[in-house]
Amino acid sequence: MSATNEMKFFMKYVIEDVSKMDKEVYHDGDKERHFNVPWRVYVLLSDEVCVFIECLKFGGSTQEWSINTDITVKIISENGEEKVQDISFNFTKEESDSNIANFAFVEGDKRFIVEVHVTITGVTGFRTTKLRSFDESMEKFSDVTLVVKGQKFYVSKLFLASHSTYFESLFLGNFDESGKKEVEINSIDPNDFQEFLELINGESFVDEDNVEGILHLADFFDAKTALKRCEKFLLEDSERSNKDKFELAVEYELDDVMIKCISDMTTKEDVMAKVPDDPEELSKSTWAVLFNKLASFS
Numbered sequence: 001m002s003a004t005n006e007m008k009f010f011m012k013y014v015i016e017d018v019s020k021m022d023k024e025v026y027h028d029g030d031k032e033r034h035f036n037v038p039w040r041v042y043v044l045l046s047d048e049v050c051v052f053i054e055c056l057k058f059g060g061s062t063q064e065w066s067i068n069t070d071i072t073v074k075i076i077s078e079n080g081e082e083k084v085q086d087i088s089f090n091f092t093k094e095e096s097d098s099n100i101a102n103f104a105f106v107e108g109d110k111r112f113i114v115e116v117h118v119t120i121t122g123v124t125g126f127r128t129t130k131l132r133s134f135d136e137s138m139e140k141f142s143d144v145t146l147v148v149k150g151q152k153f154y155v156s157k158l159f160l161a162s163h164s165t166y167f168e169s170l171f172l173g174n175f176d177e178s179g180k181k182e183v184e185i186n187s188i189d190p191n192d193f194q195e196f197l198e199l200i201n202g203e204s205f206v207d208e209d210n211v212e213g214i215l216h217l218a219d220f221f222d223a224k225t226a227l228k229r230c231e232k233f234l235l236e237d238s239e240r241s242n243k244d245k246f247e248l249a250v251e252y253e254l255d256d257v258m259i260k261c262i263s264d265m266t267t268k269e270d271v272m273a274k275v276p277d278d279p280e281e282l283s284k285s286t287w288a289v290l291f292n293k294l295a296s297f298s
Contacts, residue, residue, distance in 0.1 A: 007120035009034035013041045015112040021045055036191035036213055041116050048104055049075060051114055054097035058208040065125025067091040072117040073101035078109040130194060131203040145182045151190040163200045164221040192217055199226055206233040215252050231257055246274055250281050258286045268297040
């Protein structure tokens with residue numbers, strides 16, 4: 001990650017009806033990935049609307065890191081009134097979230113839109129060099145250009161198709177994209193895609209910083225080899241908590257990781273806390289392990 005003028009991103013949180021939201025309780029927004037780092041906006045309602053932003057970069061590593069930011073927060077009320085506050089904040093392993101703005105309620109309004117505009121002005125503790133280039137220097141070796149949120153990647157259709165059923169269908173199927181020289185994919189993060197390409201080209205390995213981004217793209221592109229590499233890392237090398245690994249395993253249907261997480265649980269309460277609201281989130285084999293683990297505490 002390098003600090004440039006292009007390192008900007010935007011997040012939004014919508015309060016549909018403030019009268020129906022509990023006060024003095026944190027209300028989390030969706031987790032989003034920007035520049036290969038997960039972020040989340042959340043709010044606390046009291047006498048004001050208190051806006052927070054959290055950097056969810058894995059904090060278990062011994063390596064120190066920091067992300068310097070300039071942040072502009074806007075709150076737009078139902079009647080169109082807009083209020084703005086600015087703050088600079090340095091996110092670190094020790095201070096990974098901040099109360100970035102507080103706004104008074106607008107009398108009579110129920111719906112508010114919170115916009116958070118972030119500019120990253122500097123970073124430390126991140127890999128700043130690319131292990132492999134996919135820019136114009138690779139154009140003569142490629143037969144398609146993938147444009148991810150404005151960033152161009154010069155790649156091989158056949159190579160991607162051999163690693164991903166998504167790209168196999170896109171380039172070797174009956175889609176219009178199969179005959180195009182340039183294809184846009186705007187639903188993913190370009191930094192995550194860089195790491196994904198490096199991995200399947202044998203230039204990088206899975207670590208705590210990139211495992212979530214690669215898992216997301218491996219699932220999105222149905223890339224089995226990349227998915228197995230992530231699963232192996234979570235099983236053998238990851239320092240994340242059992243809870244974090246179990247949540248990733250459920251989200252991406254990593255049965256072996258789920259089973260190992262269950263086997264490492266030490267109390268009945270640990271097991272019950274992992275039971276999902278939707279039973280279909282777990283496979284039959286995982287449910288069998290879960291029930292056997294519960295029975296072991298009887």
